[in-house]
Amino acid sequence: MKEKEFDLAALKKVGMIQQKQKEYFALRLRAVGGDYNSLQIKKIAEIADKYGRGELHLSTRQGIEIHNVHYSDLEKARMELETVEVYMGACGPRIRIIVACPGSVTCRWGIAETKSISKELDAKYFREDTPHKFKISVTGCPHNCAKATENDIGVMGAILPFWTQSSCTDCGLCVNICPTKAIEKKIDSNGKAEYLLLEDKCINCSICTAACPVNSWVAAEKGYNLFIGGTMGKIPRLGTLLKKVLNKEQLDTLIDKSIRYYQKNGRKKERFGHMIDRIGVEKVKGDLLNGI
Amino acid sequence: MEFNTKKKINLEGVSCPMNFVKTKAALATLAKGDLLEIILDEGDAIINVPRSLKEEGHTIIKVESLGETFKVIVCKG
Numbered sequence A: 001m002k003e004k005e006f007d008l009a010a011l012k013k014v015g016m017i018q019q020k021q022k023e024y025f026a027l028r029l030r031a032v033g034g035d036y037n038s039l040q041i042k043k044i045a046e047i048a049d050k051y052g053r054g055e056l057h058l059s060t061r062q063g064i065e066i067h068n069v070h071y072s073d074l075e076k077a078r079m080e081l082e083t084v085e086v087y088m089g090a091c092g093p094r095i096r097i098i099v100a101c102p103g104s105v106t107c108r109w110g111i112a113e114t115k116s117i118s119k120e121l122d123a124k125y126f127r128e129d130t131p132h133k134f135k136i137s138v139t140g141c142p143h144n145c146a147k148a149t150e151n152d153i154g155v156m157g158a159i160l161p162f163w164t165q166s167s168c169t170d171c172g173l174c175v176n177i178c179p180t181k182a183i184e185k186k187i188d189s190n191g192k193a194e195y196l197l198l199e200d201k202c203i204n205c206s207i208c209t210a211a212c213p214v215n216s217w218v219a220a221e222k223g224y225n226l227f228i229g230g231t232m233g234k235i236p237r238l239g240t241l242l243k244k245v246l247n248k249e250q251l252d253t254l255i256d257k258s259i260r261y262y263q264k265n266g267r268k269k270e271r272f273g274h275m276i277d278r279i280g281v282e283k284v285k286g287d288l289l290n291g292i
Numbered sequence B: 001m002e003f004n005t006k007k008k009i010n011l012e013g014v015s016c017p018m019n020f021v022k023t024k025a026a027l028a029t030l031a032k033g034d035l036l037e038i039i040l041d042e043g044d045a046i047i048n049v050p051r052s053l054k055e056e057g058h059t060i061i062k063v064e065s066l067g068e069t070f071k072v073i074v075c076k077g
Helices: A008-013 A038-051 A071-082 A114-125 A173-177 A207-211 A248-265 A272-279 A281-289 B018-028 B044-055
Strands: A016-018 A024-028 A056-058 A064-070 A136-139 A153-163 A183-187 A193-197 A217-228 A240-246 B007-010 B035-041 B059-065 B069-075
Touching (some): A038 A064, A114 A153, A153 A193, A240 A248, A272 A281, B018 B044, B035 B044, B044 B059
């Protein structure tokens, strides 16, 4: 078969990527938050043996790729993978695999339940066409293990700390462990210690609420910080914080608005973040937050 | 502020989770309500050890910065 007989763009759309060895393809499999079950892993290994060379590659988006599959076996491999609900991934200018950390299900720092959110986002947006590649990450808390700030959309579990004077013993732990020095101690008019939260500096991480020995610091609100326009690649750019401690409905609305805004305004081969810089950060933030 | 501590341990340079293990061992020799003074490193140590102590029912009474370490007073619970 000659090269021109492949519809390479169509194959790429479903994560079948032609290798430099032109008759061979890499099969990029779909994943959500890097989760597979043991049955799926067994089947993937079996397919790699049967149609590839027994070689698997872990992608940077927590997915699995089977390399060195001959073009004549692509459809057979795909059908067999579907029997265990492993589907093809995505490549090219579209919404890619959603990455996520394990989140509050297992992590002691987890604030957000990342698995359900990433599954929802996958069901809603996976493989949708965009001006350039578009990556979404869901990280459970501001420790940011899933690198929300390096993705076009970054969802981050977040809390808003609140301090109550009555129970506080003035031990000073919070001031000393806050990673951004967002807690300030003052003495009030009665000579009692008062701890103030500097909301602009606070990254909503829950270190103070988790550590406070007497629970004077509590999470008044639990929600999501949303970052837009992060990217690595040739011109790296960290995500811009769009809004802090959003509720789920606001989060869903803003993610949808962001994707539609990029689809409307992004130029070909222009990443979301670079579009934001071209239009202007404040202008884009204003457009997206309008009505929120 | 001076505290009537029953015991002092210096955990400077002791990493997690050994610093917590040594703190627990020191607390085991004390009675409920006794005070223990520990010196903890900045970074992971000061973030993790107090949180673990809280989870085991002990109470941090005072934290004082000494530069790259912290003096922490713990009340055995």
